[in-house]
Amino acid sequence: xxxxxxxxxxxxxxxxxxxxxxxxxxxxxxxxxxxxxxxxxxxxxxxxxxxxxxxxxxxxxxxxxxxxxxxxxxxxxxxxxxxxxxxxxxxxxxxxxxxxxxxxxxxxxxxxxxxxxxxxxxxxxxxxxx
Amino acid sequence: xxxxxxxxxxxxxxxxxxxxxxxxxxxxxxxxxxxxxxxxxxxxxxxxxxxxxxxxxxxxxxxxxxxxxxxxxxxxxxxxxxxxxxxxxxxxx
Numbered sequence: 239x240x241x242x243x244x245x246x247x248x249x250x251x252x253x254x255x256x257x258x259x260x261x262x263x264x265x266x267x268x269x270x271x272x273x274x275x276x277x278x279x280x281x282x283x284x285x286x287x288x289x290x291x292x293x294x295x296x297x298x299x300x301x302x303x304x305x306x307x308x309x310x311x312x313x314x315x316x317x318x319x320x321x322x323x324x325x326x327x328x329x330x331x332x333x334x335x336x337x338x339x340x341x342x343x344x345x346x347x348x349x350x351x352x353x354x355x356x357x358x359x360x361x362x363x364x365x366x367x368x
Numbered sequence: 369x370x371x372x373x374x375x376x377x378x379x380x381x382x383x384x385x386x387x388x389x390x391x392x393x394x395x396x397x398x399x400x401x402x403x404x405x406x407x408x409x410x411x412x413x414x415x416x417x418x419x420x421x422x423x424x425x426x427x428x429x430x431x432x433x434x435x436x437x438x439x440x441x442x443x444x445x446x447x448x449x450x451x452x453x454x455x456x457x458x459x460x461x
Contacts, residue, residue: 249445
């Protein structure tokens, strides 16, 4: 069996829609990863792969949903789970990673990162009381 | 006609995602610091998850969806644990 024989009954509009979403998703993912390789500092690099986790994942999830929905002639939306999961978890991981990198840079006394912000007076008073 | 369009777009998407995985592996070996390697591993996880979903479209089976869901969850946990390790020097305090 050659690949994609199961998709022989797919109408042309669905095939074009699926193809457009696939190319958008994969293209944005590869652009994000190229940026990840080329950008000079870590704090710039951390932004680039989010192209793949936002519209890269969104495009491929939508392509998969359209493909299986049209092929099965009933709504198939379980791929949305991956989209929701990636959307929720990416900010968490990247914030944690950026805080860890900032902590490491400050601990080494790296002059390229901003120093620890001064403690505001009200918080300092509360800290003394505690 | 629709078969040809779909075949070529799936093939191109697979090549692009494989190239993205190669670039992430390059950055993981290049470094220069630990946080770059952790971020490269996270990017590699996301790219392989997307590649498995494209495999699912190519083969028409639902198994690949489950595999990519598992990869996404394990990638999240692994990256959080590694970031915690970079911050504190231990994972569980």
